[in-house]
Amino acid sequence: MSRYWSPIVHKLTPYVPGEQPKSTNLVKLNTNENPYGPSPRVIAALQAAVGDTLRLYPDPGASALRETVARYHGLSADQVFVGNGSDEVLALVFQALLRHDAPLLFPDITYSFYPVYCRLYDIASETVPLTDAMAVDVDAYANRPCGGIILANPNAPTGIALPLPEIRRLLEQHPDQVVVIDEAYVDFGAESAIALIQEFPNVLVVQTLSKSRSLAGLRVGLAFGQQPLIEGLNRVKDSFNSYPIDRLALAGAIAAYEDEAYFQSTCKAVMSSRDWLTEQLETLGFRVLPSATNFIFVTHPEHDAAAVAAGLRTRNVIVRHFSLPRIAQYLRISIGTQEECAAVVEAMREVLAAVH
Numbered sequence: 001m002s003r004y005w006s007p008i009v010h011k012l013t014p015y016v017p018g019e020q021p022k023s024t025n026l027v028k029l030n031t032n033e034n035p036y037g038p039s040p041r042v043i044a045a046l047q048a049a050v051g052d053t054l055r056l057y058p059d060p061g062a063s064a065l066r067e068t069v070a071r072y073h074g075l076s077a078d079q080v081f082v083g084n085g086s087d088e089v090l091a092l093v094f095q096a097l098l099r100h101d102a103p104l105l106f107p108d109i110t111y112s113f114y115p116v117y118c119r120l121y122d123i124a125s126e127t128v129p130l131t132d133a134m135a136v137d138v139d140a141y142a143n144r145p146c147g148g149i150i151l152a153n154p155n156a157p158t159g160i161a162l163p164l165p166e167i168r169r170l171l172e173q174h175p176d177q178v179v180v181i182d183e184a185y186v187d188f189g190a191e192s193a194i195a196l197i198q199e200f201p202n203v204l205v206v207q208t209l210s211k212s213r214s215l216a217g218l219r220v221g222l223a224f225g226q227q228p229l230i231e232g233l234n235r236v237k238d239s240f241n242s243y244p245i246d247r248l249a250l251a252g253a254i255a256a257y258e259d260e261a262y263f264q265s266t267c268k269a270v271m272s273s274r275d276w277l278t279e280q281l282e283t284l285g286f287r288v289l290p291s292a293t294n295f296i297f298v299t300h301p302e303h304d305a306a307a308v309a310a311g312l313r314t315r316n317v318i319v320r321h322f323s324l325p326r327i328a329q330y331l332r333i334s335i336g337t338q339e340e341c342a343a344v345v346e347a348m349r350e351v352l353a354a355v356h
């Protein structure tokens with residue numbers, strides 16, 4: 001507390017990211033990072049970008065990156081926005097497109113950054129409960145007065161994906177509001193709402209290079225939508241930071257989209273380890289929600305989730321536990337390499353034998 005703070009600072013409850021431990025001999029499965037490194041082409045592009053040109057500002061419009069990504073998705077460059085990680089993109093989206101008189105709607109269980117942005121930007125919000133099966137129920141959003149809707153699809157931390165026809169129904173229900181689809185995990189087995197952009201002026205899709213493209217450390221996020229939505233984002237961005245994407249991030253991000261084979265093969269490896277880990281944990285008595293992401297959300301009928309997480313921690317495995325009432329008995333486990341997944345199963349056997 002300080003008397004020097006702006007009044008709003010007293011009311012903030014900042015987001016708490018997953019632990020980034022100093023120790024490296026841990027099986028770190030708590031922040032959904034990709035276990036495989038970035039494409040070798042990304043590393044080469046980053047190295048090539050290190051040099052005297054770093055004395056110059058980067059392109060404020062990041063046009064080479066926007067053109068590359070637009071081509072990749074069959075869009076035009078003015079339908080693409082880029083920012084310093086999708087968390088920054090989301091912050092700009094909340095300010096530029098979701099701050100209205102009526103409340104913003106999002107699920108009761110979802111990415112916990114959304115309520116944080118609401119407090120930062122003074123946006124009223126209401127949560128809409130997931131079904132008993134932890135899925136988004138589009139009908140529960142119908143006829144609810146709102147200023148906008150944001151969904152993570154697949155949802156986090158449940159991992160459950162909403163099929164595209166359901167997103168379409170949601171967009172049709174709310175023609176006068178922006179519906180934001182946060183697709184941080186879409187590449188691990190869900191369908192992207194980018195396919196709906198030409199048809200719906202109210203859909204904004206947000207993606208990141210942090211998960212499926214293994215570049216959490218580079219900080220690049222994207223938004224896709226019709227040009228007026230992108231222009232709104234640019235107006236706020238250019239009132240805040242003209243250069244969110246530095247020269248290295250620009251070079252690395254472009255290279256990531258130029259190595260489709262590496263992208264496909266690493267996503268496939270993660271998905272196949274996910275399916276293996278799901279089966280193994282089911283054999284140990286866990287209930288595993290159907291995941292279309294690079295993590296699984298699991299609960300055990302006979303073992304306390306927080307105690308299991310603590311037991312895993314003493315065996316050098318870190319997973320994520322959220323102390324929200326509805327999901328207090330669940331653990332979120334990121335998918336590591338096949339060896340890391342095998343280590344989780346091994347540690348879990350020991351923990352279940354020891355903890356009740």
Ligand SMILES: *Cc1c(COP(=O)(O)O)cnc(C)c1O
Nearest residue numbers: 085086087111152184208210221
């Ligand atoms: C990881 C994640 C993000 C943030 O990604 P960055 O691009 O690294 O900021 C956004 N939304 C969801 C749902 C995520 O899980």
